[in-house]
Amino acid sequence: MAIITIDHAVPHTSTVPANAGDPVELFVRERRDDTPGPGPRKPVLMLHGRSVPVLAGFDLQHQSYSWAEALAKAGYDVFMMDLQGSGRSPRPKMDDPHNVSPALQPLLTPRPPGFVPGPPSYPFQLTNSNSDRDELNTVVDFISAECGVEKVAFIGWSAAAFTMGPYAVKNPTKVESLFLLAPIFPPLGTSNPPATLPLPGFPTFIGGKTGFDQGWKGEAPCEGQRAPGIVDVAWDAIMANDPIGSTWGPPTGFNRIRNFARWGWNNTTAAEGGVLGGSVPVLMVYGEYDKQVNTSPPNPNPELNFSVPALYDAVAGSHKLMVKLACAGHSVVWEMQHKNVHNLSKHWLKHLKVDGKTHGVFDMDTNGDLSPIP
16 A cells, blocks of 8 residues: 545635635645545644644654544544644735734744834734634535545644634534534633624734743653654754745744634534534544643633633534543644554544443553543
C-alpha cells in the first residue's frame, strides 16, 4: 500500500468581513491509499484549532506522529483543511504587522525591517463563527462530491469544536460522526452573534517558540511525555506553514494566530434537537493535564470558562462517550499518547464504540488500555 498526498485548492466565496464576496481558495490536503478497494470511499475531515495549522497538527512528517497517515493506512480517505486566517489558506489583513495586537507589536522589533509599532490598519477581529462554518460547509460539499458520499466523519482538535459542533447540529445529514480531541466548550457561552460584524479589535495575535515550549511543558509532567527534540520538530512544522510569520523576529519566527469572534457553542447548542449523541454520535477525548479545556478554578467570565465533562453532560443523545488520557496535555498529538489516540480514532470510525460501548466515560492509560469510570 502506498499513501498518496494530493493538495486541493477548493473554491469558495469568502464571508470573512475583511474580504467578503471575494473568490478565494481554501487549502485542503488529502491523504489516501493510491489503490482504494471496491465500494464507496470512507472520507474523514480533520480541522485544526485556534493556533496550530492543520498540517503541523495532523500530518507531522516525523516518525509515527502523522495522524492523517495512520488513518489513510487504515483505509480512510483523509482530508485536512485550513480555515482562512490559518496555515495555507488565505490570511486577509494578516501580512501587515500593524494588524498584530498592539500589546504584542513591540515583540516584532527589530523585524520586520523598519517596522514601527502603531494602530491596526484594519481595526477589527478577523473571522467569526459564521465565516468558519461557511468554509467548513464548502469543504464538506467538496469532499462529498469527490468521494460520492452523503456524509463525512469529522475529527476536530481544540477550538475546532466551535465550528464542527454547531455545524453537525445544523447539518446532521452531512455528518457521519464527531471525534473531538481536547474540545473547547464554554457551557454558558453566548448563543447569538453580535449585532454588527466585524467586531472592533485587531486581526492577529502572535506566539513565539519560548511561550509554545513553556506552555506545553506546564502540561507535561510525566517522564517521556514529550520525546527529546519534539518541541523543535513541532515548531518547525508550524513555521513551515507560515511563510510570513516565520520571517518575523525573534530568530525562530512567530506563529500568527487569527483573532476570531465566536458564538453558538454552549449547553443549548449541544443539546439542540438531540442531534449530538443521536444521529451524530460523539466521542470526546482529552488529557488529564490539559489546562486549556477544563478551567480550574472556574473563570468568572462564562466565555472563558471551559469544561469537557460539561460538554458530555450537555449532549442530549445517548450515543456519546468520553475518554480521559493519562499523561497527556492539550498538545497530545505530539506526545507519548499519540499512537493510542490514532488507534482510538480508527476504532471509533469503524465501530462508533469504545470498549464495545456506545455510552459512558473511560480512562485510558499510556498502554492504551481502557477502564470505565463509574
